[in-house]
Amino acid sequence: MAAGAIGALPLFMSYNSIAQAPAPAPRASSEGRVTGSTPTPGPADGLEPAPLDFELLGMRFRPPAGSVMRGDGAGANAVWTISERVEAPRYILKVSRLVASDAISSPRAQMDALVRSVSERPSPDLVFRVLEEREFEIAGRPAGALDTLLREGTDDEEVSAVQSYHLIQVQPNEFIVISSLVPEADWPAVKPLLRRAMATVELEDPEALARARAERMQRGEAFLSVLTPDMLRRAVDPAPAKGEPDGRWYRITRMGADGQPAEAGYMTVVATEAAQGAANPDRSEREWTAEERELGLGVRIRVRMLQDERGSRVADSDARYWMAWDRSREFWTVRSTSRDLGPDGTTLRAGKSTSQLGIRTAPSAGMPARVLQVATVDLDSPATPPRKWTLPKGYLSQAEAILLARLLPRDAAGDFGFYWFDPRTGRLAQRADLVRPTAGGVMVSTRATLEAPILEQRCDADGRELRRSADDGTTIEAIEPKALLDLWRRKGLPTP
Numbered sequence: 008m009a010a011g012a013i014g015a016l017p018l019f020m021s022y023n024s025i026a027q028a029p030a031p032a033p034r035a036s037s038e039g040r041v042t043g044s045t046p047t048p049g050p051a052d053g054l055e056p057a058p059l060d061f062e063l064l065g066m067r068f069r070p071p072a073g074s075v076m077r078g079d080g081a082g083a084n085a086v087w088t089i090s091e092r093v094e095a096p097r098y099i100l101k102v103s104r105l106v107a108s109d110a111i112s113s114p115r116a117q118m119d120a121l122v123r124s125v126s127e128r129p130s131p132d133l134v135f136r137v138l139e140e141r142e143f144e145i146a147g148r149p150a151g152a153l154d155t156l157l158r159e160g161t162d163d164e165e166v167s168a169v170q171s172y173h174l175i176q177v178q179p180n181e182f183i184v185i186s187s188l189v190p191e192a193d194w195p196a197v198k199p200l201l202r203r204a205m206a207t208v209e210l211e212d213p214e215a216l217a218r219a220r221a222e223r224m225q226r227g228e229a230f231l232s233v234l235t236p237d238m239l240r241r242a243v244d245p246a247p248a249k250g251e252p253d254g255r256w257y258r259i260t261r262m263g264a265d266g267q268p269a270e271a272g273y274m275t276v277v278a279t280e281a282a283q284g285a286a287n288p289d290r291s292e293r294e295w296t297a298e299e300r301e302l303g304l305g306v307r308i309r310v311r312m313l314q315d316e317r318g319s320r321v322a323d324s325d326a327r328y329w330m331a332w333d334r335s336r337e338f339w340t341v342r343s344t345s346r347d348l349g350p351d352g353t354t355l356r357a358g359k360s361t362s363q364l365g366i367r368t369a370p371s372a373g374m375p376a377r378v379l380q381v382a383t384v385d386l387d388s389p390a391t392p393p394r395k396w397t398l399p400k401g402y403l404s405q406a407e408a409i410l411l412a413r414l415l416p417r418d419a420a421g422d423f424g425f426y427w428f429d430p431r432t433g434r435l436a437q438r439a440d441l442v443r444p445t446a447g448g449v450m451v452s453t454r455a456t457l458e459a460p461i462l463e464q465r466c467d468a469d470g471r472e473l474r475r476s477a478d479d480g481t482t483i484e485a486i487e488p489k490a491l492l493d494l495w496r497r498k499g500l501p502t503p
Contacts, residue, residue, distance in 0.1 A: 075092045282300050417444060
């Protein structure tokens with residue numbers, strides 16, 4: 008195609024579904040807050056004070072206040088979705104990379120090809136009109152913007168929207184694309200807001216970004232190289248004279264339509280010295296091998312998430328992570344089970360379960376490379392072989408990742424890069440963690456993958472988590488166990 012790969016610049020969703028499109032997961036702001044069910048007031052210009060940083064694209068800009076973001080895909084195929092967190096958002100933005108099919112292209116060529124492809128689409132009920140086209144520069148790079156009106160359907164079935172594209176040429180045939188979708192009725196009010204947001208776009212030097220990323224990874228590798236068993240032991244929860252540590256409890260809430268936090272679930276986290284066998288719920292202690300009796304760092308996380316407001320359906324997760332004190336090997340299991348109320352109306356019955364198993368064996372003379380294997384078992388799906396990775400330097404185990412705020416130096420600001428297995432995407436990925444001292448504690452800003460939004464957790468002086476804003480719209484906050492259980496019982500919700 009002469010103008011380029013216009014197939015990569017489609018109407019990014021069926022514009023007649025904009026009112027039903029779910030709001031993306033929320034983004035934690037620089038203060039660690041998450042927007043609720045209605046837009047949060049921002050500065051006088053109506054934009055978020057802190058920009059969204061798209062490191063993989065070398066670009067950042069300030070979105071409208073109250074925006075939330077979700078990242079999907081990986082590397083060159085990554086796509087970021089930004090929207091108001093309301094049931095019927097006035098705007099949905101998508102940010103992506105476009106590589107044209109021609110060796111040399113331009114914003115004008117891409118815009119012309121888009122107009123041509125939509126204009127020629129056979130549809131008797133389609134009305135397509137170009138509202139405005141502009142060409143300009145951003146940081147010396149060619150850029151263009153195209154606003155188009157699309158109407159389709161008839162009478163009560165007619166749906167109309169304004170689709171806009173903001174293109175920035177970063178290579179002879181490569182572009183950053185910020186596209187927006189807005190119902191036509193909302194366009195007069197939303198247009199100035201989006202124009203102000205696009206005016207804040209900044210481009211960063213790719214060589215400087217690459218250097219910063221390499222230095223970040225070097226700091227992470229250096230940190231892990233001096234991590235001793237004693238340092239790891241100091242991260243475990245204090246144990247009573249007899250018995251196991253109590254661990255920490257967390258209330259999980261999601262902002263309701265009334266602007267008040269609604270119960271979404273709860274979580275317990277406990278870090279102990281434990282035998283490897285304790286991480287496998289399918290084997291009793293009398294069955295343990297000598298290897299399974301080895302002591303190391305154990306972390307257990309139990310989560311209950313409500314699937315409806317009454318708690319008649321829940322999703323339970325039991326995750327157990329283990330790592331040898333010398334960091335040479337690790338083992339983990341994660342079991343997730345759906346439950347619903349039985350005929351008696353009080354007892355939760357176990358339903359479908361899925362499980363994950365992760366194993367990293369110690370290097371040996373016959374196999375000096377460090378290899379991680381992760382297998383997932385879902386009884387409703389065909390069995391698949393485990394995924395395997397040869398691990399690079401700077402690899403962070405699952406147990407260390409959970410306790411990272413307790414392990415990182417907390418007396419000075421610094422950023423660290425690691426490789427780790429990302430449970431959400433199921434791949435070995437780079438992550439970035441920025442540590443900043445605060446009054447009485449520390450703030451850790453984490454980008455779980457280079458495509459993910461930055462999430463922040465506020466911790467106490469010992470690095471133990473106090474509050475976290477998650478990118479699925481929930482807030483996780485430390486709470487006393489009795490207070491949590493009393494709260495749930497008052498609301499008639501199922502507790503252990």
